[in-house]
Amino acid sequence: MTPVNAMFGEVTAERRIAAAPLSHVSVELGHLYMEDFEAGPDRLRRLFRRVAPWAGALRSAWEERMPGRQARVSTCFLVDDYFSRFSSPAESLPMVLDTAAECDLSIDYIARESACAEPAGLVEDRLVDDPPPGANGSRPPVKETGWLCNGMRSPQAGAAVQAMGKAQRWAPPAQNAKRGHSIFVDVELWDESGQRRTWSCPFLAAVWQLLRLGLLRDEGRLPLRPVPRPPAWPADWDALPPIVRLNEQAPPFTAYTTMSVLPSRFLPVELAVRTILSQVAVDAEVLRQVAGRSEGEGIRLAEELVDRISYVFT
Template sequence: MTGAVFRETTAESRTRSVPLAHLSLELGHLYMEDFEAGPERLREHFAEVAAWVPAARASAARRSRRPRISTCFLVDDYFSRFSTPAELLPLVLKEAERAGLTVDYLARESGCATAGRVEPAESVRQRLVEAPPVGSYGSRPPVSQTGWLANGQRSPVARNAMSEVTGWQPPQETAARMHSVFMDVELWSEQGPDGGRLWSCPFLAAVWQLARLGLLRHLGEPVLVPQPWDKDQFPDSWDQLPPLLQLEGAAEPFSAYRTCTLMPNRFLAVEDAVRLVLDQTAVDPEALAQVAERSAREGVPVPAAVAQRATYVFYEEPAPAFPPERG
């Protein structure tokens, strides 16, 4: 006879875990002006990316003899929309295949803002925790009011006509090493559809990184869960596509212990801002614990700082260069 086992409901984990690869390798994070440039631009992009993929795979193999690696590609359908999925996505996959690359997962950037009934960007916004600089006196409104996030203290200014006039003082990075590298990042503006928020490119990219790292949750549930999709059947409307498609049935898990992003060097400033956001986001502690426990068990422990789990390869673009992102 087997005795019954009773557990407190609150003792059960409320944060659901996700499958994890060792590395999430992003093969592209392009904008509509790239697609407007035609197949030649995509061909050049994937040819350059293909040159760096073996190095990224070799780096993963240094940590695990049999690394699980999945690939992904992000399409901007948030700031602008060009063509249709039926016309554009087969071209993307064709040019990737021409370069010897396979896209396991394809994502829509708008899914980082809204994914069904969940708003991933808003969930991350609520987890922002500003790091106040030493000696700050609270003159700057919080990020929840301004939509701006900094890694230190701006140059102080006189607050009214009666304030004491002082000489110029430089901004200060909170964790500076000898010299400061001060950043102030706009996360959103009040210019979105119907007067709502328009999320910035760096903020949506930070949401995307959290998803790829297996750390994005809403009420304990994973966000941006891959949906199986026939890569020969794309609709005419972007809104008919799930936020994240799994194109290869035998692909390794979408999320991973680490990420590597291969992209043009014009995105360098954007990704610096992404790391700032990650450094000031209070990630679900149980999701963090799940990843730490599983990676340690596999003998591939991850850095404690989430931002340090993301790596990049920035390649030089051929002329003419495209304008910077419009987020």
């Protein structure tokens, strides 16, 4: 008989988690839709003029926080090519970069929103239901419905009840961790038509935040990595890499914290983003990895993921 030499070991001991390079903060300088580009450089110029003072103030704040050391501040810009296809990278991106430069803003990375759809399934797999007190399991899980909320939905008055049961009366929705009064949020994560799933804007924005924080892994690997700027911008969005590094000397795309400077129309979207992220279970080993590195730099990170994310709404 042929001898069998078997080796046994714990899976966790063999697991390898890729480390993400980390800036101190990733600053999002814009997130624009088709109508913003169609409005031309004047609208972009107004946007960047509002953004520039905040980006400068944040950079100064981190430089003061890191005396004697260089603050690693990277900047990024997100283009919506998921919900609508417009123009082309060859026509649109030079306008963005030139207008930003006019306003003394330097963009280190450009990303496509459709790139966030690629690792969206990784985030879906890590959603953890947050049932309200007294829940009886009658509400289907988020992975079945595509809807996520931060508490108890209002029951449907007049819904069918069991024989001899009491008719259900209307009751207000309730937030799980309310302070005084409830702020109830119910977010659609995706919809489906046949075999096609369309991710919602808040869900893609939640993926975008996790990518910037360097907290997503696909079997231990980083799902997306920035690539150098191509020699020429392509004529089709699908030909553009998901994340493009414009500045070879730029600090890393991923960072301990994020700041997004956005028009006020994004406020409800970002409220939904924070609701989603509060119910995402990030890999514990990835969290330990990032925490160890931040402590080594003397930076204390917030325990709650959403507290590592900040905004300025203009």
